Amino acid sequence: MPYHLDLEQSQSFKQWADLKRSFYEQRGRADFINVVELDAHGNFSSSAHAEIKTQVECFNFALYRLDDPEADTLTILKNMGAQLGLKELDKNLCASEDRVTQLTVKDHGRANTYIPYTNKPIGWHTDGYYNPMHQRVLAFILHCEQPAAQGGVNQLLDPDMVYIHLREQNPEFIRALSRPEVMCIPENIEDGIEIRPQTCSAVFIEEQDHALAMRFSKRKHNIIWSNDTLTQEALSCLLEFLDSDTPYHIEYRLQAGEGVINNNVLHTRSAFTDSAESKRIFYRARYYNRINMQ
């Protein structure tokens, strides 16, 4: 069976690349601000269900807005996760018991050494790029309970479009970045105790049903890349694409009650400033499976 991620199948790849581009041509960047409306509890109406399903199939993400949310955010996120076919939540080092992380500026404890808990910008990454392979983060929901007074804008980029760009530049870039040891994250040791073992992985990983997943971070600190010429060239090409502006780079500033449902797309966050009235409160729920809607 020919399929688009097989490097020997240039015809299937071309058809898929053209189809993906056509989705973005039909939608247009400006249209992404037309987010899917949900009720206060995050229940999907049948039209919202169909809309989210289509958008996730085309772009790997969908933006939503809750109508005047009242229930607590954890309950809403779990409700949405269930409707998206998302099951197992990721156990994060800093997540609370129920594995949904609240992201706010925290100024004490271990958390303050992790950039997400500061007001600093975060560069291009997919979530959980350091997780062990059996706990790959394949989807997450990022939800805004309250935006910052200023800044805190997210950019989103569908990994499929990154793959297409790299493969069109040089299919060998894909081969290099699909090697299972191309990117290594050293073990995490705190107070002499290993809290995470070293993990090596590919950047591009083929999941079930030929879905593409990506593990990546632009951070230089604590990532050891293969230093062969091909990998280094592929990385330069990837970084150049990420830092460029294409029709696939979607920028959005989430407002209170809004969020993004996604198959772990690449994303960034700009720096922000909190005020007493508007302290940025975001939630992040990570899952080990992809969005799966009937």
Ligand SMILES: O=C(O)CCC(=O)C(=O)O
């Ligand atoms: O705060 C945000 O907008 C995004 C945070 C993020 O990407 C992360 O914590 O992985």
Ligand SMILES: [Fe+2]
């Ligand atoms: Fe993230």
